[in-house]
Amino acid sequence: MSLLTVNGLGKSFGGVKAVDGINFNLHAGELLALIGPNGAGKSTTFNMVNGQLHADRGSIKLDGHELIGKPPREIWRLGVGRTFQIAETFSSFTVVENVQMALLSADNRLLSTWRRAAGHKRTEALELLDQVGMAAQADRACSELAYGDVKRVELAVAIANSPKLLLMDEPTAGMAPKERNDLMALTKRLVVERGMAVLFTEHSMDVVFAYADRMIVLARGRLIAEGKPLEIRNHPKVQEVYFGTGKTFEKEVQAQEPA
Template sequence: MSLLTVTNLGKSFGGVKAVDGISFDLHAGELLALIGPNGAGKSTTFNMVNGQLTADVGSIKFDGKELVGLKPREIWRLGVGRTFQIAETFSSLTVVENVQMALLSADRKLFSMWRPASAHKREEALALLDQVGMAAQADRPCSVLAYGDVKRVELAIAMANKPKLLLMDEPTAGMAPKERNELMALTKKLVTERNMAVLFTEHSMDVVFAYADRMIVLARGRLIAGGAPKDIRDHPKVQEVYFGTGKTFEKEKTSREIA
């Protein structure tokens, strides 16, 4: 049974159909990449799953529950985590305090008269940081971290509500190649250990082909292809939409490396 099932999903802005009747599913323990050229409808789709936008038509079922019409906070409490293209942390707080804030929210607690917030689930926060390789920097302020480390902290924060599904919007944006691979390898490890599902958007094709179990490709709001990376790589329609000349992704990657 699918953990996430999207059926005939559609969203228009004025007379423009940003997403036009797309359907796909996602299983536990799977990384699914949502790719497409600029204006394909990726962000609109992503934001409908997360509840930031409400679908005009269609269904989004997570673990059997309909998500359309729910607010992002309600969806988060069902077990859907999210990271953002631009990492979002409280720079004035320490690394561990950022994770503790997420744990407070997951527990639906704001404060306690008898116990300072800084003491709330510190050990659990440290355990999450250990999983992402950031326990040694727990008491440093987020403002002094390298960007790649901030992304790791954001991942720990996203894991605070024990998500069954993690939505990652351009997770490696702004990162160097080594950092990109380290973050995605870590994500893959967490997916296996927690039997969690990941839906991610990504412009870096080397990341997509290295780590995605399956891919779905959008163009002008419609789903044009879906399948394993090896099936998508040389798909004629995908090649046409991305490059217009029939060049393969490998050739494009080589061109980028030469540039």
């Protein structure tokens, strides 16, 4: 049984069909890449799964629970985590305090904005940081970290609620090749260890082909291909629509691989 099932999902803005009746599913323990050219409908799809946009039609079910019509907070409580293209952390808080704040939220406990989270589940927060390789920097302010390390902290925050599904929007944007590969290798390991699923968007084709178990490709709001990376690499419609210049995925991947 699929963890996430999307059927007939659609969203229009005026007369423009940003997402036009797409269907896909995602299983626990799987990384599914959502790719396509600019304007394909990737972000719109992401934001409907997360509840930030309300779908005009269709169904999004997580473990049998319908998500359409639910606010982001309720969807989060059902087991959907998210990271963002630009990492979002409290820069003036320490690394461990950022994770402790996420644990407070997971426990449905609110603090006044002037209070720190220093006393809440520090041991559990450190364990999460250890999973992402950041325990040694637990007491540093996030503002002092390299960007790749901030992304690791954001990942620890995202899994603090033990999500069934993790949405990752351009997880390696702005990162050097080694940082990209390190972060995605870490994500792959967490997926296996925790049995969660990941739906991610990504422009770096080297990352997509190295780490995705399956891929779905959108163009002008429609799903034009779905399959394993090798199938997508050789798909003539994908090559035509995604690149539009006769380039193949193989050439694109080679162009992005580090020397």
